[in-house]
Amino acid sequence: MRNRLSFIFIFLFACLSGCSNYKELNGISIVVGLGIDYNPSKDLYEVVYQSINPSENTAQGAGSGATPIVTYKTTGKTLSEAAMNTSNVISRQNIYSHIELVIIGEKLAKKESLNFIFDVFERNASSRVNVPVLMARNSDVKTIMDILPSNDKIPVRTILGKIKNASDSLGEHGIIKIYEIIENLTGLGSEVAISGISVLGNKETGTTKANLETMRKTYVKLDGMAVFRRGKFVGWVDGKKTKSLQIIKNKIKKTNLRIHCNKKRYNSVMVNRLNSDSNVDIKNNQVVITIKTNTYGYISELLCNKDISKKKIKKEYERKAERELEKEIKEGIVAAQKMKSDVFGFGEILHYKHLSKWNKSKHHWDELFSQAKVNVHVHMDIEGTGMRIKPYPY
Incomplete structure (x- = not known):
């Protein structure tokens, strides 16, 4: 009896352990x-x-x-x-x-x-x-x-x-x-x-x-x-306007900023760390979007005859980099506003932070977003100048 049960078990195991969905590679x-x-x-x-x-x-x-x-x-x-x-x-x-x-x-x-x-x-x-x-x-x-x-x-x-x-x-x-x-x-x-x-x-x-x-x-x-x-x-x-989406959603890893050093030449600042925080509210029937961005980077190219080792010059370049990044972020948002498309997820932020206001505005959010007031604040820290401090004479 025991041998018969063992034989049945082995038979069932052999039948049920096959590859039912097996496919040949050449098929x-x-x-x-x-x-x-x-x-x-x-x-x-x-x-x-x-x-x-x-x-x-x-x-x-x-x-x-x-x-x-x-x-x-x-x-x-x-x-x-x-x-x-x-x-x-x-x-x-x-x-x-x-x-x-x-x-x-x-x-x-x-x-x-x-x-x-x-x-x-x-x-x-x-x-x-x-x-x-x-x-x-x-x-x-x-x-x-x-x-x-x-x-x-x-x-x-x-x-x-x-x-x-x-x-x-x-x-x-x-x-x-x-x-x-x-x-x-x-x-x-x-x-x-x-x-x-x-x-x-x-x-x-x-x-x-x-x-x-x-x-x-x-x-x-x-x-x-x-x-x-x-x-x-x-x-x-198109262009740098697309960068705003990656910045606001904190998906950006590295980017380059081109800043004026005089009327003819530019410097380059490489941003290697960035963090953005967005707040959305409705005040007096108008959507107010506030974006605060902290960025860190270094000088990757210096084409001006200015001594970057001086604190005053460094601060000057930081303020120029801040204005350039603010411009890029705002231009991207304005482009989306013209299309009445909130690709940044500002409506989602309003939904989580101010549920009652979102419930009143969600059916016409496209219109409200297109007319929203946008405030962008960027803080830039230039932490280094690469392998060289003084510029070449120009």
Whole structure:
């Protein structure tokens, strides 16, 4: 009896311990980049996939000379339908758990709300929501994803590296992920802003291997910030104005300030520490936004014949840096006010600090924000001058 029970147990264990969802590697396609766009002439949604070509990404061997990635596109009346239509295009099953970047098309953003676009991501258990998002600018998504870079085999990873580099070193572009967009769409008092990306150079050459063989390369570059209101795309913010969002949300790690030293020349101050505190209130039916920012940095370039070792000169440069940063923050907020989009989350701050006032104003917060009074106070400490104190004679 005991032997019979042991045999049954071993038999059941062998049957139940198998890999029920086992898939052969040569039967799957690992998708690392996903693009979503819209074709207005056909009234169809387009989904672009960038998957790895295994034979061209091996550690050993030279490969066959093909491109290291495979990019293809499917269409449908819904995003799910377009995704299912991949079975008509490729012989392998897509695996979405390794997606590293999602790019939204400008045409799609003008037609549909972000609520529609990201609904499918939150419902689908096979896709992650901690993936960075960018928005295509002046180009379709597939062209941007097709541009072959010279310093990395996988275009999507090159783009991802640029976002991280710009976020860490420049401060004008931040990384926003799917779950953060969903939080802004479903939350109160905060709108969505997504960094843009465009193509610089010849698009036709950039999508071929000829781009790797010329010095006049076509490449993709981060380009402005897309602003949304209630999920709808309303416009772009460019240049240093985009820095204000990273400063106010305390996401900035490092940035550079250009300050006048005389009528013709500038100095550079590298900000390497920054902390902002925002307060929002409603007084006499007007929203009052107060931002206090403490910054610390060092002189990274000195092009004036002034002795920085003197306390008076150091204070002069600190005040100029304060005014420059105040200007950049204010210009960014004014740009958002013109679009009536509170991408900074000031409404969310009012909601937490003054609940009764928020309840009275939340239904017309867009209007109140656009007419808000903004006060910006910056305190700057220059803590060093680099490896040299005295300037060269000019």
